[in-house]
Amino acid sequence: MSRAEDILKSHGLRSTEIRREVINQLLNVGKAITHQDMETAMPKADRVTLYRTLTSLQEAGIIHQVVDDETVKKYALCGGGCSQDHHHDNHVHFKCTSCGDTRCLENVVIPAVNLPKGYVMESEDLLVQGVCPECA
Numbered sequence: 001m002s003r004a005e006d007i008l009k010s011h012g013l014r015s016t017e018i019r020r021e022v023i024n025q026l027l028n029v030g031k032a033i034t035h036q037d038m039e040t041a042m043p044k045a046d047r048v049t050l051y052r053t054l055t056s057l058q059e060a061g062i063i064h065q066v067v068d069d070e071t072v073k074k075y076a077l078c079g080g081g082c083s084q085d086h087h088h089d090n091h092v093h094f095k096c097t098s099c100g101d102t103r104c105l106e107n108v109v110i111p112a113v114n115l116p117k118g119y120v121m122e123s124e125d126l127l128v129q130g131v132c133p134e135c136a
């Protein structure tokens with residue numbers, strides 16, 4: 001069984017070609033990529049199917065959205081602790097100002113944020129910008 005099949009199976013999703021392709025692409029690039037990046041790499045894939053695939057992979061706890069300073073959404077693979085409707089991607093995202101890549105720093109946990117009384121947190125994102133090891 002391939003790594004992609006293994007990931008799908010462990011999250012209870014049926015293994016389809018497009019799901020495997022998306023996961024393999026994310027495994028190969030090792031950084032956050034946009035819907036457009038995926039489309040370019042998978043010219044055969046139908047736009048709507050790809051969109052649905054991203055939604056189902058996100059719901060299953062396989063990929064998460066990465067918020068950086070660009071307006072387009074990016075996606076990256078989850079570290080493994082995520083499941084259906086339960087994401088635990090509380091790690092820092094790093095955007096390189098030189099090559100423009102945004103990566104998950106899986107081992108760098110977002111520090112605890114204490115909100116003032118009356119504020120209820122629904123999600124948190126921490127983007128650090130700077131120069132990555134490849135560009136340093």
Ligand SMILES: [Zn+2]
Nearest residue numbers: 064078082087
């Ligand atoms: Zn996740």
Ligand SMILES: [Zn+2]
Nearest residue numbers: 096099132135
């Ligand atoms: Zn870089």
Ligand SMILES: [Zn+2]
Nearest residue numbers: 066076089104
């Ligand atoms: Zn991430």
